[in-house]
Amino acid sequence: MSKNTQRLPSKYNPHDVEKDRYKFWVDGKFFEATGDKEKEPFTIVIPPPNVTGKLHLGHAWDTTMQDTIARMKRMQGYDVLWLPGMDHAGIATQAKVEEKLQAEGKSRHDLGREKFLQVAWEWKEEYAQFIRNQWEKLGLGVDYSRERFTLDEGLSKAVRDVFVTLYEKGLIYRGEYIINWDPQTKTALSDIEVIYKETNGQFYHLRYPIKDSEETIHIATTRPETMLGDTAVAVHPDDERYKHLIGKTVVLPIVGREIEIVADESVDMEFGSGAVKITPAHDANDFEIGNRHGLERILVMNEDGTMNENAGKYAGMDRFECRKQIVKDLEAQGVLFKIEDHVHQVGYSERSGAVVEPYLSTQWFVKMKPLAEAAIKMQQSSEKVHFFPERFERIYLHWLENIRDWCISRQLWWGHRIPAWYHKETNEIYVGREAPEDIENWEQDEDVLDTWFSSALWPFSTMGWPDEDAVDFQRYFPTDVLVTGYDIIFFWVARMIFQSKEFTGRRPFKDVLIHGLIRDAEGRKMSKSLGNGVDPMDVIDKYGADSLRYFLLTGSTPGQDLRFQWEKVEATWNFANKIWNASRFALMNLEGFTYDDIDLTGDLSLADKWILTRLNETIEHVTRNTDKYEFGEAGRNLYNFIWDDFCDWYIEMAKIPLYGDDEVKKQTTRSVLAHVLDQILRMLHPFMPFITEEIWQKLPHEGESITVAQWPVVQEQFHNEKAAAEMERLVSIIKSVRNIRAEVDTPISKEITMLIQCENNDIVKELENERHYLERFCNPGKLVIAEEVNVPEKAMSAVVTGAQIYLPLEGLIDIDKEIARLEKELEKWTKEVERVQKKLANENFVNKAPQAIVDEERAKEKDYLDKQAKVKARLAELKA
RNA sequence: GACUCCGUAGCUCAGAGGGAGAGCACUUGCUUGACAGGCAAGGGGUCAGUGGUUCGAUCCCACUCGGAGUCACCA
Numbered sequence: 036m037s038k039n040t041q042r043l044p045s046k047y048n049p050h051d052v053e054k055d056r057y058k059f060w061v062d063g064k065f066f067e068a069t070g071d072k073e074k075e076p077f078t079i080v081i082p083p084p085n086v087t088g089k090l091h092l093g094h095a096w097d098t099t100m101q102d103t104i105a106r107m108k109r110m111q112g113y114d115v116l117w118l119p120g121m122d123h124a125g126i127a128t129q130a131k132v133e134e135k136l137q138a139e140g141k142s143r144h145d146l147g148r149e150k151f152l153q154v155a156w157e158w159k160e161e162y163a164q165f166i167r168n169q170w171e172k173l174g175l176g177v178d179y180s181r182e183r184f185t186l187d188e189g190l191s192k193a194v195r196d197v198f199v200t201l202y203e204k205g206l207i208y209r210g211e212y213i214i215n216w217d218p219q220t221k222t223a224l225s226d227i228e229v230i231y232k233e234t235n236g237q238f239y240h241l242r243y244p245i246k247d248s249e250e251t252i253h254i255a256t257t258r259p260e261t262m263l264g265d266t267a268v269a270v271h272p273d274d275e276r277y278k279h280l281i282g283k284t285v286v287l288p289i290v291g292r293e294i295e296i297v298a299d300e301s302v303d304m305e306f307g308s309g310a311v312k313i314t315p316a317h318d319a320n321d322f323e324i325g326n327r328h329g330l331e332r333i334l335v336m337n338e339d340g341t342m343n344e345n346a347g348k349y350a351g352m353d354r355f356e357c358r359k360q361i362v363k364d365l366e367a368q369g370v371l372f373k374i375e376d377h378v379h380q381v382g383y384s385e386r387s388g389a390v391v392e393p394y395l396s397t398q399w400f401v402k403m404k405p406l407a408e409a410a411i412k413m414q415q416s417s418e419k420v421h422f423f424p425e426r427f428e429r430i431y432l433h434w435l436e437n438i439r440d441w442c443i444s445r446q447l448w449w450g451h452r453i454p455a456w457y458h459k460e461t462n463e464i465y466v467g468r469e470a471p472e473d474i475e476n477w478e479q480d481e482d483v484l485d486t487w488f489s490s491a492l493w494p495f496s497t498m499g500w501p502d503e504d505a506v507d508f509q510r511y512f513p514t515d516v517l518v519t520g521y522d523i524i525f526f527w528v529a530r531m532i533f534q535s536k537e538f539t540g541r542r543p544f545k546d547v548l549i550h551g552l553i554r555d556a557e558g559r560k561m562s563k564s565l566g567n568g569v570d571p572m573d574v575i576d577k578y579g580a581d582s583l584r585y586f587l588l589t590g591s592t593p594g595q596d597l598r599f600q601w602e603k604v605e606a607t608w609n610f611a612n613k614i615w616n617a618s619r620f621a622l623m624n625l626e627g628f629t630y631d632d633i634d635l636t637g638d639l640s641l642a643d644k645w646i647l648t649r650l651n652e653t654i655e656h657v658t659r660n661t662d663k664y665e666f667g668e669a670g671r672n673l674y675n676f677i678w679d680d681f682c683d684w685y686i687e688m689a690k691i692p693l694y695g696d697d698e699v700k701k702q703t704t705r706s707v708l709a710h711v712l713d714q715i716l717r718m719l720h721p722f723m724p725f726i727t728e729e730i731w732q733k734l735p736h737e738g739e740s741i742t743v744a745q746w747p748v749v750q751e752q753f754h755n756e757k758a759a760a761e762m763e764r765l766v767s768i769i770k771s772v773r774n775i776r777a778e779v780d781t782p783i784s785k786e787i788t789m790l791i792q793c794e795n796n797d798i799v800k801e802l803e804n805e806r807h808y809l810e811r812f813c814n815p816g817k818l819v820i821a822e823e824v825n826v827p828e829k830a831m832s833a834v835v836t837g838a839q840i841y842l843p844l845e846g847l848i849d850i851d852k853e854i855a856r857l858e859k860e861l862e863k864w865t866k867e868v869e870r871v872q873k874k875l876a877n878e879n880f881v882n883k884a885p886q887a888i889v890d891e892e893r894a895k896e897k898d899y900l901d902k903q904a905k906v907k908a909r910l911a912e913l914k915a
Numbered sequence: 916g917a918c919u920c921c922g923u924a925g926c927u928c929a930g931a932g933g934g935a936g937a938g939c940a941c942u943u944g945c946u947u948g949a950c951a952g953g954c955a956a957g958g959g960g961u962c963a964g965u966g967g968u969u970c971g972a973u974c975c976c977a978c979u980c981g982g983a984g985u986c987a988c989c990a
Contacts, residue, residue, distance in 0.1 A: 043949090045949080045950075046950085046952085047950095047952095231986095231987090231988095238990095254990080255989095255990070256990065257990075258990090269990095302989095302990085303989055303990080305989085306989040306990070307989070307990065308990095310990095311989090311990050312990075313990090314990095318990075320989090320990070321990080379988095379989085380987095380988075426919070426920080427919095429918085429919080430918085430919075430985075430986085433917095433918075433985095433986075434985095434986080437986080437987080521984095521985085522985095524985095525986095551920095556927085558983085589929090590927090590928080591928075591929090592928085592929070592930095594920080595920080595921085595928095596920095596921095596983090596984095598927065598928085600926095600927065600939090602926095602927085602938085602939055602940095603927075603928095603938070603939080605939090605952080606938055606939065606952095607938095608952075609938095609950095609952055609953090610938095612950070612952065612953095613949090613950065613952095613953085615949085615950080616949040616950035616953085617949060617950080618949080619949045619950075620949035620950080621949080622949090623948095623949070624949095667928090667929065668929080668930085671929070671937070671938095674937085674938095675937085682949085682950085683954085686949075690948090694948085770956090773955065773956065774956070774957095776944095776955090776956085777943080777944070777955075777956045777957080778956095814947095867934080870934070871934090874933090874970090874971085877970060877971085878970085879969095879970035879971085880933095880970045880971070881970085882970075883969090883970045883971090884933075884970060884971075885933090888933055888971095891933085892933085895934085
């Protein structure tokens, strides 16, 4: 089925091009995985965006890369599944919903758990639709029939299954430990949800009195308010300064509690005073020391960061208020004797920004070591996950090697509720996939799981697992490539790998492509507070999705950050417009021409042979680089092929037959034009889906949509080195002539005769065959091509390999200027000759360098010597 | 403290063991029947520095300087 051609407007308008196109694709089900057994599956799962807001440029970047891969693979004949979905994003979403409630003067507690969750689900639906609309505008070819959400029934089942299994294996446990507490959102956090920032603080030096003694012991702290919970002072057992105090008792100032001085090797004698106050309920190290010495744990804060009843008169005060007050009080008592300014690392909550409090609390944990070890070991096997760029593998491994247990319980409502029940009377714990039968006697754990606990299962939970016979899981897992930013390697990539290894025995993806961050034009991170964020939808409104996509794909190299610059998007628009107009030209010349009319077996012109050769090279290059995820490299290569080779040379050369009246030649040229443009559009389609589909539909084509057209393959029969060499000579001649013309101020009259003196008769014949090109591009009055030409006295000249060009320009030529120009040229060739000869004179080079390189240099030497001699001779003539 | 990345044209960035590239900006000339958001011709870089490996280094290695980041940590 072939279609006839249509006309295009003279300017590329992305709105017209993109309008309704996505609907056409979705309605045509071009993006749906077919399960076709004839085809090999190729799978990508989208990193599920949070349902908290709109997508930003980072998402646009990330998903565009996936779309590019998916589209190419689809065209290469794979059964592509690109599975979309979203993440419930526990803390983030709950915070947004609470914010919304607050605006209405309500809190989540006013609503109660059930009602609150209902509101959250409504929120989710609303934002999910925003996100889908944005995917649409970006042109992402995802399979909506398989869209998933982390709180879906199926995924929740997977979560419960994983939790219960790990619990049964002893890899999940519940216990009272020091965790990172966010007093603002009132939940525990995992280690990586804490961001450490250098913060100006103070170092407070205290003297704790020794009981029944005049002596005091000097300790220093950055968090004096925690002293209310001190239950010991620790020194190093070998510390001569304090040896005699070990076992003695300290009377804790203000509190009056008597606490022991203990010896512990973990104390650093060099740091501070060498004596440490021990607060097991508010510091991870102190907690460990406390365990070793059987110390009491006294919690002095509430969940909201205010002091509790154990803080005595400070009860009810905010922790930082308390700090101020306690400093005053200690100072008054003479306990505090020095305050130093101190820059130290303070942990902040990734979500709320609140200062994280190390806090004693009962939480659920994943025992990481066995899981991490298995994942590390997998990297030595054939199930290795390949990182692109490779260096991120080291970062990943380093993290796993030093991993600590993962605190997975969160004091939130929005999320997967922990499948643990506590017996109301016996306090017995039940962990199971389903609630206990005598549910009235049990109470379920109030907490939910860390969002990342469910995202860690994403590559398989979305495909029907834990049902291992699920059709999609069987066919599409493991996935082929994951695309994500380096900022979530720990949060997500690593966790998917170890969970996948543990539960499926396989890697979750073969490759992982890591990209950087999007920055503003000045290189700053885009952030709300700076107000320097750019909405991808604004970019699309202005320049179209294709321009945005191409900019994102080619703007950086894997693993590097990307600066957003409007000028670059604009430059990409120019490129799109170029393609648009080249296509417009093609359509104007393909009136009545159909896909079936394409016939490349005819008598091809030099231009035809050359462009087909270049097309082959481009196909090879673009395919290879896209396969390696080198989109920048592939995109630039395509850009150069399209703009420089196809538009600037091929189309211009094709105008000769197209505007001529030889119908046979015209048909051949139309065939090549239609074919090359078709192949270009196909290769460009993964990068710029909209414009390519639009043009392709209008060109002679076969098939319903370019999305399912076959990816171009190299056609060896069109590889023609001779044509490439001839073209090179031709281009050199044309450029030389243009060059000469640029030297002459006044326009050159058409009366001029252009003379080309060739080295041998073969070249004469060759150039005679290509005469029409020379006539069109150089536009001389007369063109003489011969082995010997009569060189007029007043002429400008140029040398190319195998030939010498003369342009007699009586009256226009300034002999002195021409001499100066030629002298410059002579200098250039002389330099080249020297460089090459020096190289060839080096025995080591000739003996050790690869033969091909040496031969190449020898050929250059010959060529340069020849040119040098010709220029020299011409100079002599002029000077005579 | 450990590790990673970056330093190439005025700007933003590619690149590759064998004569330095692109886009934008700049200069000059063009209403050339696809495109003036275009065409053509140009100018502009000791590829941060110092050593080393090599026949050959801007590219590989070491160190130094400058910029960015990740992880860990001392109370």
